[in-house]
Amino acid sequence: MYSELRSxxxxxxxxxxxxxxxxxxxxRKPMKVEYGVVKTAxxxxxxxxxETEVIAGVKLEIMSPYPDTPDExxxxxxxxxxxxxxPEFEPGPPSIRAVELARVVDRxxxxxxxxxxxxxxxxxxxxxxxxxxxxxxxxDAGNLFDASALAALAAIKNTKFPELVDGxxxxxxxxxxxxxxxxxxxxxxxxxxxxxxIIDPDNEEELVAEARLTVALMSNGQLCxxxxxxxxxxxxxxxxxxxxxxxxxxxxLRGLL
Amino acid sequence: MTYERRIDGRKFxxxxxxxxxxxxxxxxxxxxxxxxxxxxxxxAVYGPRNLYPKFLQDPAQGILxxxxxxxxxxxxxxxxxxxxxxxxxxxSMVTEKALKTVLNLKEYPNSVVDVxxxxxxxxxxSRCAGICAASMALADAGLIMKDxxxxxxxxxxxxKVVVDLDYSEESYDGIVADIPIAYLPTLGxxxxxxxxxxxxxxxxxxxxQQGIKxxxxxxxxxxxxxxxxxxxxxxxxxx
Numbered sequence: 001m002y003s004e005l006r007s008x009x010x011x012x013x014x015x016x017x018x019x020x021x022x023x024x025x026x027x028r029k030p031m032k033v034e035y036g037v038v039k040t041a042x043x044x045x046x047x048x049x050x051e052t053e054v055i056a057g058v059k060l061e062i063m064s065p066y067p068d069t070p071d072e073x074x075x076x077x078x079x080x081x082x083x084x085x086x087p088e089f090e091p092g093p094p095s096i097r098a099v100e101l102a103r104v105v106d107r108x109x110x111x112x113x114x115x116x117x118x119x120x121x122x123x124x125x126x127x128x129x130x131x132x133x134x135x136x137x138x139x140d141a142g143n144l145f146d147a148s149a150l151a152a153l154a155a156i157k158n159t160k161f162p163e164l165v166d167g168x169x170x171x172x173x174x175x176x177x178x179x180x181x182x183x184x185x186x187x188x189x190x191x192x193x194x195x196x197x198i199i200d201p202d203n204e205e206e207l208v209a210e211a212r213l214t215v216a217l218m219s220n221g222q223l224c225x226x227x228x229x230x231x232x233x234x235x236x237x238x239x240x241x242x243x244x245x246x247x248x249x250x251x252x253l254r255g256l257l
Numbered sequence: 258m259t260y261e262r263r264i265d266g267r268k269f270x271x272x273x274x275x276x277x278x279x280x281x282x283x284x285x286x287x288x289x290x291x292x293x294x295x296x297x298x299x300x301a302v303y304g305p306r307n308l309y310p311k312f313l314q315d316p317a318q319g320i321l322x323x324x325x326x327x328x329x330x331x332x333x334x335x336x337x338x339x340x341x342x343x344x345x346x347x348x349s350m351v352t353e354k355a356l357k358t359v360l361n362l363k364e365y366p367n368s369v370v371d372v373x374x375x376x377x378x379x380x381x382x383s384r385c386a387g388i389c390a391a392s393m394a395l396a397d398a399g400l401i402m403k404d405x406x407x408x409x410x411x412x413x414x415x416x417k418v419v420v421d422l423d424y425s426e427e428s429y430d431g432i433v434a435d436i437p438i439a440y441l442p443t444l445g446x447x448x449x450x451x452x453x454x455x456x457x458x459x460x461x462x463x464x465x466q467q468g469i470k471x472x473x474x475x476x477x478x479x480x481x482x483x484x485x486x487x488x489x490x491x492x493x494x495x496x
Contacts, residue, residue, distance in 0.1 A: 038378045039295060041330035051283045055377060057330025078329065080339055084301035084373035086284050091324050091373075093340065132336055134329035136375070138299075139283050171334050 006193075006208040013196040019204055025245060027200045028052075033150065033256045035158045042174070043159025047151040049200060051141035053085075056133055056151035058159045062169060063130035065121065073120025073128035077106040079135045079148060086140040104187070104227045105135065105149045108216035112185035112224035115156070119180050127167065131156065131179065142202035145214050149187035150253055157181055157257070185224050186253045188246035189214045192234065197242055199249045213239065215246035219254070258432070260415035264425040270467055272409065272421045272474065273382075277389070277482035279397040287398025289482070291390035294423060295380035300390035301373045302398040305365035319365030323353040323372045325387055331379045333424075348384045355388050355439040355449035356395065359403045370400065381424045382410045388439050388449065393479050397486070407475040408439035408449060411468035413456055418464045420471045436464055440472035 012018055022028065028050025038044035041057035065072055079102040083089045094102075109115065120129040133155060135148045156179055163173035191201045191209040198205060210232035216225035223243065228234065234242070263269065273294030282288035285301035292298070308314045325348040327337045352374065360370070372394065374387040385408035392406035410422050412434045419426060422435055434454025440447055447465070456464070 038328075038330055040333040040378045040380070044330065055328070057328065057377075059330050059336035061336065078339060080328070082326075082373065082375055083303075083324065083371070084282060084285065084288075084299065084375050087303050087306070091326075132329070134336070134339070136328050136377070141283060 002208050005204055009205060009208050010194045010196070013193060013198070018198065020202065024196060024198045025248065027249070027252050028202070031252070031256060033154045035154060041155070042162060043155045043157070043179075045151050045154030045158055046138075047147045047154065049143060049147050050202070051139055052143055052147050053138035054135055054144065054147045054151045055138060056135045056148070056155035058155045059132045059134070060159070060162060060169065061130040061132055062122070062127055062167070065125060065128045069117070070125040071121045072117035073130060074117060075106065075109060075115060075131045075133065077102045077109070077133045077135070077152060079105070080137065081140070082137050085137040089137075089140070100227070100229075101144060101148055102135070104145060104214055104225065105133075105152050107225040107227075108149050108185040108187050109152065109156070112183045112216065112218050114153070114181055114183045114185055116180060116182055122164075129161070131159070140203070142206050143189060143200050145189040146187055146200065146253065149185070149216065150256070153184060153186075154257060183218055184254065184257060185216045185218055186250040187214055187216045187225070188249040188253065190242040190245050190249075192230070192232070192238060192242070197245055199245060211238075213242045213246070215243055217247055217250045221247060258415045260417040260419075260431070263419065264429070265423060269417055270420045270471065272471055273423065275475065275478050277393065277478050279393050279482050279486050285394070285398075287394045287396070287400070289390045289393035289397055291386050291393065291479075293382045293386050293421060295378060296382050296386045297376065297378045298383065298386035298390040299375045299377070300387065300394040302370065302391075302394045302400070303373070304370040304398075305368035306371070308367060308369035314367040316366050318362040319368040319370060321353055321357050321360060321362060321370045321372065323349050323356065323374065323391065325349045325352055325374045325384065327376045327379060327383070331376045333380065348387070351449055351451065352384065352388055352391065355408065356391055356406055358448055359392075359406055359441060360395070361401055361403070364401065370395075381422055381427050382437075385409050385437050385439070389475060389479060393483060396483055404441040404443045405476045405479055406439050406448065407442055407472035407479060408437065409468050409471045409475060410435055410437040411464040411471070412436045412454065413460055413464065418460060418467055420467050434464075436461070436468070438465065438468045438472070440469055442473050442476040
């Protein structure tokens with residue numbers, strides 16, 4: 001499948017360039033994060049990377065804490081691959097792609113301890129905040145992983161808690177209090193095509209890549225989540241190179257926040 | 258009771274601030290954004306394209322499918338659970354009927370035209386904003402259309418006929434009727450008509466007349482946005 005496209009991509013990579021003229025380790029432009037784009041959400045952000053656009057919105061709910069962590073709140077991440085954003089996406093229940101994407105974003109935030117779940121507790125064993133982050137794709141021009149993770153983090157940073165009256169949320173009244181963000185995990189996805197590694201793939205590159213590695217990095221350079229994708233196997237050497245590339249790429253994304 | 262002044266200070270026949278833009282979603286064949294105040298709708302058109310499963314194909318004409326969806330964070334109250342509801346199904350259906358008559362689907366046998374309407378932020382009037390955006394997106398996709406479709410909600414609050422009800426009016430503690438309509442400004446016909454509330458016939462006709470006037474204004478905004486896509490920056494307009 002796509003053998004013509006693949007050989008074209010490989011030919012270009014052998015001279016360090018890509019279909020759109022970029023270098024292998026270069027993000028597309030424009031790149032930006034816009035905060036507070038949805039007034040009805042408690043927090044929101046839109047991320048643009050080239051022609052890829054995603055919106056993340058945060059809604060806050062009251063949950064009863066899980067029995068094994070009675071003094072903690074939690075987060076929930078959902079991804080909607082909206083059929084409006086690509087001819088490939090169809091209406092209906094979340095596809096496996098959407099589920100994987102949501103879980104990878106969730107893991108980056110959860111494992112980096114970006115949010116102190118204990119700070120979300122309202123009443124031990126009874127009530128805690130649940131931070132629900134929904135990511136909606138607007139235009140899928142490739143690299144939804146990096147865009148979604150960045151949008152989710154930016155939306156969390158943009159969130160203001162609503163008022164609580166008698167234990168019930170008054171959504172219309174926002175307080176000045178935001179979520180205490182202790183760490184900013186950045187996800188970077190590296191693709192392997194032939195012997196080459198690239199970041200920020202477009203749709204065509206995603207079609208012809210044989211393997212993918214999403215690396216979530218903390219501000220101190222440590223890794224906090226990984227997800228390998230694609231049908232081909234990776235060597236230790238591949239993985240090492242891909243992590244180095246991700247670390248390099250994360251600097252660009254971190255600068256946008 | 259008498260409704261002296263609108264809660265947000267608008268005139269009784271005044272539409273909330275509107276904004277319209279086409280070509281907002283690059284991968285779509287046609288796309289548009291339409292905004293009434295705090296209600297924002299995006300629409301993307303894909304097609305005419307192949308229709309699968311094949312048994313759904315109609316060799317006599319193409320089919321139109323509309324999907325109306327509120328994003329999970331688009332309501333100022335609780336989160337909207339993804340996956341659709343009875344409400345969104347019904348709105349998808351009436352949207353389809355509101356748009357279908359302006360298309361010539363016989364041109365696209367065995368094919369489908371998909372219209373996806375997404376609302377990132379809502380505050381009353383979302384089906385009307387969706388129809389306005391969808392109509393522009395169909396035009397942006399280059400489909401042959403007999404007319405534009407413009408939509409607005411009209412109604413009554415106590416003794417007054419009002420145009421473009423906002424949330425404070427929809428939930429007003431008094432007699433309220435909410436009547437969303439879609440109108441074909443050139444053909445002079447109504448393609449969407451629903452009502453919640455109580456209204457005498459005379460008042461209904463008055464409200465519809467005001468709605469038609471509002472739709473004519475809306476269609477100008479839609480047409481301007483469609484033309485705007487082809488305006489080159491820094492080039493003088495040649496009349």
